[in-house]
Amino acid sequence: MPRTTITEEELRAYLAEQLPAERMATIERTLRDSEPLRQQLATLARDSDQGGVTVGEVWRRGRLSCPTRSQLGAYLLGALEGAQHEYLDFHLQTVGCRVCNANLADLQQAQSAAPEKQRRRRKYFESSAGYLRRD
Numbered sequence: 001m002p003r004t005t006i007t008e009e010e011l012r013a014y015l016a017e018q019l020p021a022e023r024m025a026t027i028e029r030t031l032r033d034s035e036p037l038r039q040q041l042a043t044l045a046r047d048s049d050q051g052g053v054t055v056g057e058v059w060r061r062g063r064l065s066c067p068t069r070s071q072l073g074a075y076l077l078g079a080l081e082g083a084q085h086e087y088l089d090f091h092l093q094t095v096g097c098r099v100c101n102a103n104l105a106d107l108q109q110a111q112s113a114a115p116e117k118q119r120r121r122r123k124y125f126e127s128s129a130g131y132l133r134r135d
């Protein structure tokens with residue numbers, strides 16, 4: 001039995017490469033010596049490929065997949081559809097991604113400096129969304 005206890009949470013974080021380098025190395029060493037742990041890791045990797053939905057999983061995914069700047073722009077204009085809007089809400093507010101919040105603040109500033117352009121862009125988004133919904 002290895003002396004270090006490695007939790008399932010840690011293994012997931014290991015898969016996502018979100019542990020400190022030292023801890024990553026410890027887990028790597030432990031994995032080399034432990035067949036059951038390797039199997040556990042393989043199972044977790046499979047699960048996460050199939051879209052696990054634990055809160056931790058969602059959190060990490062949210063963290064790993066930052067929306068693009070144009071998605072942030074659309075979010076700011078209220079031009080995103082339900083699920084996408086919720087995802088960005090989650091990413092920005094619950095996860096509190098600092099990169100994206102900084103990006104958003106930057107976009108906000110640019111838009112408040114150009115209100116006319118913003119109105120035109122919103123019109124564009126609304127009309128294309130309407131177009132897509134038509135049969």
Ligand SMILES: [Zn+2]
Nearest residue numbers: 066097099100
């Ligand atoms: Zn982000």
